[in-house]
Amino acid sequence: MDKIWLIIQREYLTRVRKKSFLIMSLLAPLLLAGTTIGIAKLSGSSEADVVAVRDESGQQLLQHLTSTEDVRFVPATGNSLYEATTAFKEAKPKQQALLYFPPSFTLDNSKGIQLLADGNVSLKRQSNIRKAINKTVGTLKMSRSGLNQTTIDNLNANVEMDAVDLTQVGGRKNNVGATTGAAYVLSILVYMFIFIYGVQVMRGVSEEKSSRIMEVMLSSVKPFQLMMGKILGIAAVVFTQFALWIALSWGLTTLAAPLLADSVRKSPPVAAASGVQEATADRDAAAYNATTATAPEAPTVSTSPWDFLDGLPVATIIGGFLFFFLGGYLLYSSMFAAIGAAVDDQTDAQQFMFPVTIPLILSYIVSINVIINGDPNGPLAFWLSMIPFTSPIAMVMRLPFGVPLWQLLLSAALLVSGFIFTTWVASRIYRVGVLMYGKKVNYRELSRWMFYKG
């Protein structure tokens, strides 16, 4: 045990002392803080799209097209479509697109509408504009059929809906944005770090092999100790990096918080909108709390950048993230270690990396579709978060949505047995591979190594 500790120390210290480690540790939080501030600035200044409208149909559509938070409609300048096209491009303030209603357009023949823009118009923008036109045409049709404006206004339902998560204490309002965001960020962190540091393990092993120090090492320590020492040493590096990042990001974001608050205040439409939302939320929450006879929460108004964490099971997420990351890392890095041991140089490693990276990549892609875009508690999501090869990513992705305790524990137990199994297999391959030089290995050879004696 002393020896494995020495190996862990060496692996850890040689990596932490590297300049690249220091640079990564400092740069990443700066980048994170930078992007956070950047996004805040950008979203603060984002205004409704301006769409110029050229109506040749004579239906007075522009008057009826109601501008919303997202789109504002203005009349196009110029006497022809061609002139309008050039005019909207040079317009100030900037106009994003030109909406054209052809002369053939009537309420019953709505074909031929065109949206002209430089480059592609995003789907979201198109759908906003389409919605506005639909609503206008609908209203016009209704008024043509003899309904008066008040009736029409009454007919147009303007529904607002809040999703309330009952698993949360006091039935907090469900913050889908934060949940989804957390699911994305955490799972991509797991994916990236397993990959980056798994490959580091592999490179470390193949460097040891190609520098021919293996025989000296193995006359002092067991191959298993050498392999686990490296894997755990690198794991310690990852956690150090995490700790540094969290500390630095927290420090930087706290420093940057006043800046964020400023930029929010500078953008009245968004601030107003969110103000309304908050008020509604508070009222609803109060109403809900009243019905469930819990003490109403004091409406807190804070400008902390960590507000988005409200409503998430933070402790479970952090604990789960650390556990599943470590488990996944141990599972995959032992396989990477076996690859490093089996091949003579790193170009040969490619063919063996493929089957190891495929489950990793697939579990990320499939999980996004199944969990974030689908049902986070559905049967497929369940199985993905149970199989040890996919669970590190899938379970971490499910965590922000709330996972029943028994599933967490079952998945954790399966992951532990999973990495014990891969580590065992890997160590069998490793111990033969590290002393095998000048031999092209294939899968059959590898499977034979597993059953070598001694």
Added chain:
Amino acid sequence: MQPILQAIDVHKAYAAHTALSGVSLDIPERSIFGLLGPNGAGKTSLIRIITQITAADSGEIRVRGEKLNPRHIGQIGYLPEERGLYKKMKVGEQLLYLAQLRGLSKADATQRIKGWIDRLELKPWVNKNVEDLSKGMQQKVQFIATVLHEPSIIILDEPFSGFDPINANLIKDEILELRERGATIIFSTHRMESVEELCDNIALINRSHKVLDGSVRDIKDTFKTQTYVVEGRGRLMVTHPDFEVLEHKERENGHFYDRIKLHAGTTPNDLLRYLIHNVEVHAFREQIPSINDIFIRRVQETMPESLVETTPA
């Protein structure tokens, strides 16, 4: 005296070939033991079993009568033929690390490293990365790493390869010095001149079998062919019932050089008596086979069908 290291009927087979079949060895304490054999004979396999890198399929290794176990790791020092160090690690740190892995305490290791560094003139290199050192320097560092924990058994696999003559001599002196201080040295090589110079005992392994072992002197005695070299002046009888002239060379002024093999029952003194009566003797010496000759002879004897060994190590 109990041998410090014993191999008893050791077998080891890999998927494709047999590396060792029934090899038994006794290695006496405080000796320099030469483990000889052509490439692929099984030397490295045997060493890897002794150093506990692999295990034997059957048979056992005993250290001072005790079955080999992990506690022995600290008593064995091993310099493999394939040498390497961590390239990006400083010389001092590397030595400390390797010594600690062999069970030395940090304080002990630091002190001993200092001693060895001074001895082998590596002082200016202590804080350099290994990759900045010349190959010879790296070899010295490796040698230090092998003996730092003062093992009682030191295994050196081709220790002189890669050393220039000056450093090779330095290492040779260190090896002799280590034996003086009580270490047993196992020497795996196919460089015969160093064997004759250093080894007290040898074992010859060929194609997974031990084909010969014993003290260098005994082996040489066994392989003596009762052949004597005679130089002198005069005329020597070519046929004689007691001996046979294997080679005869005439030199100027009636000088000659002969190699003479004695028949069974004839002593060198008989030959000498005959010579003294018949010719003027300038030189008379026994032709002693070199270890190299013995090595080649035994290998060829045990390898009738081909002289070239192709099985990889």
